Each structure stands twice: as structure tokens, then as C-alpha cells.
Amino acid sequence: MPRVSAWLVVAVAALGYPLLVLVFSGPPAFPTRADCVLAPTGEGEYRVVFGYRDSELEALELRDRALAVGFQGTEISRDGCGRVRVAVDDIPSREVGEEVIREARTVDLDPTLEQEG
Amino acid sequence: MTVRSLLGLAALNLFALAVGAGLLWGLRGWRSWWELARLAGLAYMLGIAGLGVALTLVLVAGIQFSLATILLTGMALAGAGAAVAHRLGRPRPVLGTGPRRVGLAGAALAVLVVVYLEALFRAARLSGLYAFDAWSFWVPKAKAIYFFGGLDEQFFSELPNATYPPLVPTLEASAFHFMGSPDVVTLHVQFWFFLAGFVAAVAGLLATRVPPVLLWTFALLALVSPRVVGRTLEPQADFTLDYLFALAALLVVLWLLERRPWQLAGATLFLGAVMLTKREGQLLAACVVAAALVASWRDWRTAWPRLGLASACALALALPWRAWYVSHDLTGEFPSSGGTGLLENLDRAWPSFQSVLTSAFSTDLWTVVLPLVIVAVVLAFIGGARVLPVYAMLVYAFALAGFTWGIWSFVELEVPIEQDEAINPVVRLSASLIVLSAALVPLLLDAAWRGADPPRRPEAG
Known part of the structure; x- marks a missing residue:
């Protein structure tokens, strides 16, 4: 597997999880x-x-x-x-x-x- | 409110990373910037340990604890590291050839660890202060340091566990300063940083030594232990102690195998921090040193003086705190029946040992981590390795014996000994062995596969 591809998998997952959370749960709450x-x-x-x-x-x-x-x-x-x-x-x-x-x-x-x- | 706190914590931890990078530059330097990226977790944990130790000494010296104190202390540490590097003539790093190759399996496991940490962050940033010990004395000590600017003898003496070292409260007070308020909710994110930093440090140290699949499998196994999932974010010293202990133990075994001076120097700092985190840190540090002495007996002429010097330096870091609380008449460091009192309570010996084993091998707490440790040690022996499995076996054995002594001498805990964590500290003690496993087991299994101790190699980091 090319060197970059595996790292891309990790990067996509690292960004994908918070994006999915935003999509399904809406913006995060920041209590004041x-x-x-x-x-x-x-x-x-x-x-x-x-x-x-x-x-x-x-x-x-x-x-x-x-x-x-x-x-x-x-x-x-x-x-x-x-x-x-x-x-x-x-x-x-x-x-x-x-x-x-x-x-x-x-x-x-x-x-x-x-x-x- | 929490946005400002989060930004403040981010700033503190970036500062700790910069301090640690200065220390790392002095300890070993790095040949390329990609190498620094790989060792960023180690740099961060060195910064946390360095700041924790130095700020504890600042408090003991009676210097006013403030944001300026934290910044100046950190800058002094980083400056000292840079000065040492300059003196040793470290070459300038080059850009390098990019990150190491990671296979699909390794990438998939790394993905799970990354997503796990991201999910834990979401839990951390809005956690309430529910843990008993956290609101009973750890966070109050931190608030006292934050509000009073120092160690208030009267306040500390009235809190439970007055002689517990103040490294974690000092770091928590630093977090309060950077957050601009004693935000005990966002404080949980600081402990998320400690966990993420530990994982990154182990990954960085082992990435050049073991296959990614081994590395990430055991990191993940330790991380998904129910106890870790449920308690690692609590603003207490338990898991912080375990991270520092595991890194010290890992650096010591790497030194035994590769004999790079920076490894023992880094371990010394972590051992000092361990002893300034909790009382049992002294026990854990002793286990690491004793195991290293036995494992290096074949070349004791070169190894033992160095281990002795490292131990003395670590002890020297911890002594000022001891001097402070002794001079302020704070007592309770050791169990009252820990010495000759053991002979008067021989009936407690076996139940204490049973309690320790029950906790350490509890699948409810730790899944199957310790049984796999035993398998890994045996396989490493069968594979032909010697130094590594001897060291690992002894660290675990000495620690289990030490925990048994602790429960045995804790006579307030009556026989039959209950496993209830509210009265029995054995669960917190056994966590250190689980965290250690994430660091040692990949090395053991790799040694078993190779059929020998990991070779001494050109600087692999």
C-alpha cells in the first residue's frame, strides 16, 4: 500500500468522525x-x-x-x-x-x- | 465560558509541548522534523513531567504561584534543554523523508484509536466533577494553589491525604490559570490531553521498533478496558501516575536494550514525576529500578552505577516535597502497620494477595490484558529473548508484591477483604500494570517473533 494512502485513511477517519457528529447531532453546545x-x-x-x-x-x-x-x-x-x-x-x-x-x-x-x- | 476555557487549555498544552520539545532537544535532539513529529507525544509528556516537577519545587520553595511563574518556569526548562543541546553541538534537523510506512491493518487500528480519543474528548469537555477523591481533595488542593498562590499549610492539613504530593494539583492549578477561572468542568479535558499524550508517546517510541499492528492492537486493548473508559478523565492523580510510570518503565527497558543515555535521562525525569504524583509512585519507581538492576546483572559494572545515579537524581527531585510536609508536621505517608506490624497481621497476607490478583485479573475492569501479558512474557522467553522478558516479569511481580504489602498493611481494611473501590485502593493500584502493558507487550511479542531481545540498532528514536 503506498506510504501516503494509509496515512490518508487515518486522516479521513479523524476528520470524518467529528463531521458525522456535526451532521447527526448538530453543532456542539458551549455552555456559558x-x-x-x-x-x-x-x-x-x-x-x-x-x-x-x-x-x-x-x-x-x-x-x-x-x-x-x-x-x-x-x-x-x-x-x-x-x-x-x-x-x-x-x-x-x-x-x-x-x-x-x-x-x-x-x-x-x-x-x-x-x-x- | 467553556470556549475560553478550551482555548486556554489548548494554549497550556501547546506550551507544555514546547517545553518538552526543548527538553527533548537537550536530551537527544532529532535528525529530521518528521522525527520530531513522531516523538511529539514523548516531547509533550516530558514537558508535563518537567513542568509538574519544576512547579512543585517552586511551590515548596515558597515562590508565588502565578501565570508568570508557570511561563517563566517552562521557559527556563526549555532554555536549559536548548543550552545542553548547544553545548553538545547537536546538528540542525533536516526536513526528512516523510512519515513511516503504515500498512492497512495498522492504519485501521490507528483509526480506531483516533476515533476513540475523539469520542472521549466529547465526553471530557462537559464532564461534571463527580469523582469522590477529585472533589474531596485533588481539586480543592488545586483551587487552593490557584487562589492562594502557594501551599497553604492549614488548608492542606485539613484535607484528606495531606501528604499526597502536589504534582497533579499543581498542573490543575496551571490549567485554571490558563483557563482564566477554576473551571472544574473543562478541567476534565486536561486529563484527556494526558491520555492522548501518553498514547502518542508510546506510539512514537515504539513505531520504529515494533510492527504497527502489534503497537495499535495493545494500545486499543488497554484503552477499551472498562475502567479506562469510565475513569481516565477524572481530575485525579491515578491515571496520570500510571502514564508517567509506564513511560519511565518503557524508557528504562529501551535503555537496557539499546544503552542510549537519553533514554535513562528521560526515565529519570519520569521517575521523579512518578514519585511526586502519588505516594505509591515511590513503590512503582522502586519496582522499575529493582527490575532493571536484576535484568542487567550480567553487565552490572556499567549498568548499575548508571541506574544508581538515575535513581538518586529521581529521589533528589522528590525529597523537597517530603522535607516540606515533614517540616509542617503533616503525617500519614506510610501505613501504620507497614513495617513490623505485618508480622502481627500474618492472617492478612494471603487475603491481601488474593485481593490484588482478583483486581488485576478482573475482566470487568481490564478485560484480558494481564493474561495476555503473561502469554507475551512466556512467548518472549520461548523465542529466546532474555533481558526484556526478565525485566517485564520482574516489574509486574515486584508491583504485585508491593500492592500486596500495601493492602496487607492497610489494617483498617478488615478481613475478609472487600473489593469495593470505596474502601479498597487495589483497583487504582492495579491500573498501573494495565497501562504499562500498552507499552511493554508490543515489545515482548516482537521479541518473541524475532527470536531474541530487540537488537541494539543505530539511533531509531
Whole structure:
């Protein structure tokens, strides 16, 4: 067998497998940090998230700001995507959550409503 | 997130390849660029071993661990290799005549290995951190090195297995730096690189010595072992230890057969890395050296001093870590009943040996690898080879004896000894012999076919 032919067989297989995967399974998924943010779905409890930070130190500063203006129960926790979440958990309904958000915006905080995981 | 992490890991591993190429240039050089392409896997593993050892020494010395530290250390290693090569007057490589001829059968087997690795990559890049030891202490140690920039005595002492050497956590912390975050999901891809690098290193070393069919058959047989398929990507030190051990053992036997100085020098680096990867690395390194001493007894005047020097150098690489944890009052390196305590537990001897054999010959874990090793050793003897099968037989025998001692002295594991991996480390121990088989068995079978030990030949790489 000519020297090049065998190597071509290997090269074709090496390229062919990922091409077949693309054809039959579609493009690969590349998760981002946004995948750890759960949009409100209407089931279960919610959380009001004051923000995400890359370090616990920065998250503690935001938490202290929220506590200082009266948002009791604000805690930090890891979000599973390498960031630290600053939030109030166990919000019972969407209406309560939106009310909390309205109040927060009056004191220069900009939280969002998320579903609890 | 993961795209950036993947690109960062690619950069780290290309860097490791460049460092290893510098080391390889110093150790042996290469006559053509095609030869370097063939030995790229070996260069990569030399880079990983070199970086792992050097960065461990950096940590022990108390130097701040950062991206700059990693880059400077790697550049220093590559520079040292280049300096040695310059001093030895290595000639410039030429382009060369292209890759070696590979028959259809060899190509078909190589295709299976390549597709296997590609499929494993898909599993690696989105693997969660599920392995107990990985999230219990290996990855936390890596995160501590990453976040604190060094060996935090308090944190390390509070984690399980405080005296485990930090080579793998150091490499994991390096991966975190290159990825830009402690991405424990994409971290699994680093262990895919280790596996692919090991396969490429063995293939590169054996390509000029054994037929492609033998080489790829046993590589594939080891790779498709259920245990390898299921666990090789875990961010732990087990399989990394096995790759480094197998490469050290392979280079030592090649040195016994061909007496090229670079082979023993390369083995020395791998032996040092083995001892800095896990505690049992010391046992495995001792098995390799002891087997080599016995196999070379006919020319002990020339071989033994060189083996002694290599062992001393490897030990010298491992001692600083030992000094660090002894000085920081970390204990638990050796089993409490590993010495005279064995005599008080004689009833454990046979069950321990049975446990080791049961694991090593388990078809559920390793299919038929070890039975084929025995057949290969016997055939090599029948074929007329001596040094190679004696060495191989002794490495396996010493390792099995060493594992038996380990289980025997692990008195917390009560008789009757369960094979449950959660409490019995024997499965992890036996993996090293399976990985080793991918490297040694092709040589044994080729020797059996030739009817003699592989000949000492002009530099075949």
C-alpha cells in the first residue's frame, strides 16, 4: 500500500468522525455562565438577585449594601458557574419579587427576578 | 465560558509541548522534523513531567504561584534543554523523508484509536466533577494553589491525604490559570490531553521498533478496558501516575536494550514525576529500578552505577516535597502497620494477595490484558529473548508484591477483604500494570517473533 494512502485513511477517519457528529447531532453546545441563570417559569419559589460577582469579597460588598438599605435575608452563594450570587431566596410569588425589585430600584440597586434551582 | 476555557487549555498544552520539545532537544535532539513529529507525544509528556516537577519545587520553595511563574518556569526548562543541546553541538534537523510506512491493518487500528480519543474528548469537555477523591481533595488542593498562590499549610492539613504530593494539583492549578477561572468542568479535558499524550508517546517510541499492528492492537486493548473508559478523565492523580510510570518503565527497558543515555535521562525525569504524583509512585519507581538492576546483572559494572545515579537524581527531585510536609508536621505517608506490624497481621497476607490478583485479573475492569501479558512474557522467553522478558516479569511481580504489602498493611481494611473501590485502593493500584502493558507487550511479542531481545540498532528514536 503506498506510504501516503494509509496515512490518508487515518486522516479521513479523524476528520470524518467529528463531521458525522456535526451532521447527526448538530453543532456542539458551549455552555456559558448565562446557563446558570434560571428565568422565572412560574413553578416553585423565586429569588431576587442583586448581582453576580467574580469573587466572594466583591459579593460581600454588594451584600452589605443591600443589607444596609433594609433587604434582610440577602446572602451570597456560588452559582455553579464560577461566580458568586448576591440574592434574597425563598420569594413566594412573582408579585412579591417584583415588588422587592421596585423597592430596590429606588435605592440605586438593580436586581432581577430568577427561578430558584 | 467553556470556549475560553478550551482555548486556554489548548494554549497550556501547546506550551507544555514546547517545553518538552526543548527538553527533548537537550536530551537527544532529532535528525529530521518528521522525527520530531513522531516523538511529539514523548516531547509533550516530558514537558508535563518537567513542568509538574519544576512547579512543585517552586511551590515548596515558597515562590508565588502565578501565570508568570508557570511561563517563566517552562521557559527556563526549555532554555536549559536548548543550552545542553548547544553545548553538545547537536546538528540542525533536516526536513526528512516523510512519515513511516503504515500498512492497512495498522492504519485501521490507528483509526480506531483516533476515533476513540475523539469520542472521549466529547465526553471530557462537559464532564461534571463527580469523582469522590477529585472533589474531596485533588481539586480543592488545586483551587487552593490557584487562589492562594502557594501551599497553604492549614488548608492542606485539613484535607484528606495531606501528604499526597502536589504534582497533579499543581498542573490543575496551571490549567485554571490558563483557563482564566477554576473551571472544574473543562478541567476534565486536561486529563484527556494526558491520555492522548501518553498514547502518542508510546506510539512514537515504539513505531520504529515494533510492527504497527502489534503497537495499535495493545494500545486499543488497554484503552477499551472498562475502567479506562469510565475513569481516565477524572481530575485525579491515578491515571496520570500510571502514564508517567509506564513511560519511565518503557524508557528504562529501551535503555537496557539499546544503552542510549537519553533514554535513562528521560526515565529519570519520569521517575521523579512518578514519585511526586502519588505516594505509591515511590513503590512503582522502586519496582522499575529493582527490575532493571536484576535484568542487567550480567553487565552490572556499567549498568548499575548508571541506574544508581538515575535513581538518586529521581529521589533528589522528590525529597523537597517530603522535607516540606515533614517540616509542617503533616503525617500519614506510610501505613501504620507497614513495617513490623505485618508480622502481627500474618492472617492478612494471603487475603491481601488474593485481593490484588482478583483486581488485576478482573475482566470487568481490564478485560484480558494481564493474561495476555503473561502469554507475551512466556512467548518472549520461548523465542529466546532474555533481558526484556526478565525485566517485564520482574516489574509486574515486584508491583504485585508491593500492592500486596500495601493492602496487607492497610489494617483498617478488615478481613475478609472487600473489593469495593470505596474502601479498597487495589483497583487504582492495579491500573498501573494495565497501562504499562500498552507499552511493554508490543515489545515482548516482537521479541518473541524475532527470536531474541530487540537488537541494539543505530539511533531509531
